[in-house]
Amino acid sequence: MSRTLILIGLGIVVVGLLWPWLSKLPLGRLPGDLLIRREHITLYIPVTTMVLISAILSLLVWLFHR
Secondary structure, eight states: OHHHHHHHHHHHHHHHHHHHHHTTSOTTSSTTOEEEEOSSOEEEEOHHHHHHHHHHHHHHHHHHTO
16 A cells, blocks of 8 residues: 555656646647537536546556556
8 A cells, every 4th residue: 555655646746847848738628628618607528638648547557567
């Protein structure tokens, strides 16, 4: 359990350090991300972004478990 928490903490630190470059990626603005604007509500559903992130995380987990 402690090893997992350490790895999660290190992952958060790495993402924090890389944030200036990661924020320039077009995540959240990809084709297939849904944006519905109505009179009193805005609904944003990042379908394509979540599929891409899921595929990347699945690949990383697969690589680390080998």
